Amino acid sequence: MATTWLRPNVLGDPRAEADAKMLNAAFLETSDYRTLIETSDRIIVVGRRGTGKSALTASLEKYWRHVNSVQVVKLAPEEQQIMGVRPLIQLFGSKFSWIRAGARLAWRYAFMMELVNCISHRYRFSTTEESDFLKHRADLWNRLGASVFDRYRKLLKEKIDTAQGPEERIAELPIALDLTKVENNLLTTCADSGELVVFLIDCLDEGYEPDDTGVGFVDGLVQAAIDIKTHFRGVRPIVFLRDNIFRAVEKLDPDYSRNIEGHVLRLHWDPELEVEHVTHLIEVLLSGGSPDSLVQQDFLILDDARAVLRALYSVGFVGVRDPVTGKFIFCHDGRAPDREFN
Numbered sequence: 001m002a003t004t005w006l007r008p009n010v011l012g013d014p015r016a017e018a019d020a021k022m023l024n025a026a027f028l029e030t031s032d033y034r035t036l037i038e039t040s041d042r043i044i045v046v047g048r049r050g051t052g053k054s055a056l057t058a059s060l061e062k063y064w065r066h067v068n069s070v071q072v073v074k075l076a077p078e079e080q081q082i083m084g085v086r087p088l089i090q091l092f093g094s095k096f097s098w099i100r101a102g103a104r105l106a107w108r109y110a111f112m113m114e115l116v117n118c119i120s121h122r123y124r125f126s127t128t129e130e131s132d133f134l135k136h137r138a139d140l141w142n143r144l145g146a147s148v149f150d151r152y153r154k155l156l157k158e159k160i161d162t163a164q165g166p167e168e169r170i171a172e173l174p175i176a177l178d179l180t181k182v183e184n185n186l187l188t189t190c191a192d193s194g195e196l197v198v199f200l201i202d203c204l205d206e207g208y209e210p211d212d213t214g215v216g217f218v219d220g221l222v223q224a225a226i227d228i229k230t231h232f233r234g235v236r237p238i239v240f241l242r243d244n245i246f247r248a249v250e251k252l253d254p255d256y257s258r259n260i261e262g263h264v265l266r267l268h269w270d271p272e273l274e275v276e277h278v279t280h281l282i283e284v285l286l287s288g289g290s291p292d293s294l295v296q297q298d299f300l301i302l303d304d305a306r307a308v309l310r311a312l313y314s315v316g317f318v319g320v321r322d323p324v325t326g327k328f329i330f331c332h333d334g335r336a337p338d339r340e341f342n
């Protein structure tokens with residue numbers, strides 16, 4: 001007989017990525033979630049591990065995918081993709097400000113190419129003079145790889161001119177990318193369309209190393225996100241950052257207070273919110289909203305440890321499921337306790 005153990009973590013997996021079914025049923029719409037939907041000035045979202053950055057990414061993606069005039073691009077690198085970018089970023093030299101400058105230029109280009117991918121099907125886009133040039137650039141960009149991080153790495157590999165020193169490599173990059181022309185053409189074709197493109201960028205802690213290369217790469221991305229947001233009214237990047245990475249950016253970037261600070265939303269996850277979260281999950285499970293029909297549990301909220309012991313004693317809490325009858329068989333006989341616990 002096949003044995004099915006009751007899932008021990010009935011309240012969900014500790015990481016949002018592995019918890020998609022539960023999140024779908026039981027995402028708690030926190031005030032941070034509403035802030036991100038209703039306002040547009042906070043584009044850097046900072047929180048410790050487990051404060052719900054990936055849960056927010058998934059839920060915002062789901063929300064915006066259902067809005068007609070919005071397109072969503074989600075970027076979540078895997079460890080090896082960040083590892084692969086590092087040696088190329090190091091070609092910008094040993095100074096933090098150089099690494100940041102090079103990474104930022106390439107990210108600006110990457111954002112704009114992805115923007116072309118999002119808007120190239122629009123009627124207004126195809127009627128503009130600039131569309132052929134931009135489409136051609138986007139075709140070349142798309143051929144660089146299957147995901148944005150792969151394309152980014154290949155772009156650096158192709159466009160960094162290693163014959164020169166680091167400072168000149170940085171100075172040559174926007175010329176090699178035709179950055180100003182791309183930007184101007186895109187501004188013309190994007191103007192006043194009334195549509196929104198949202199970039200959700202999560203998981204930058206995958207493959208992250210806390211050195212100048214790692215921090216400069218993230219800082220370059222953050223700065224480029226701010227650049228894109230400032231230039232293009234219809235673009236809304238949101239970068240989710242773990243607090244340790246954000247602190248490193250804060251420490252190393254001399255322009256932090258001038259450029260970054262005002263765009264930050266710090267996630268809070270206090271005990272009150274935790275209680276609300278658990279209560280909400282229990283409600284969802286009790287109302288049959290559980291995504292996993294195998295899990296059927298009684299929930300008791302008890303106010304002292306002895307009551308918990310009594311309750312556990314009287315109910316079997318480990319069981320097997322008979323797949324033929326669909327019944328659960330518990331290891332305990334279910335008798336009420338015949339003694340007091342002192």
Ligand SMILES: Nc1ncnc2c1ncn2[C@@H]1O[C@H](COP(=O)(O)OP(=O)(O)O)[C@@H](O)[C@H]1O
Nearest residue numbers: 013014015016027028049050051052053054055
């Ligand atoms: N608003 C929320 N509603 C329901 N579950 C949440 C919420 N925020 C986070 N969680 C859950 O908490 C856990 C940790 O969240 P996660 O998004 O992985 O954190 P982070 O990405 O910040 O490390 C996951 O199981 C996730 O599903």
Ligand SMILES: [Mg+2]
Nearest residue numbers: 053054055203
């Ligand atoms: Mg996460």
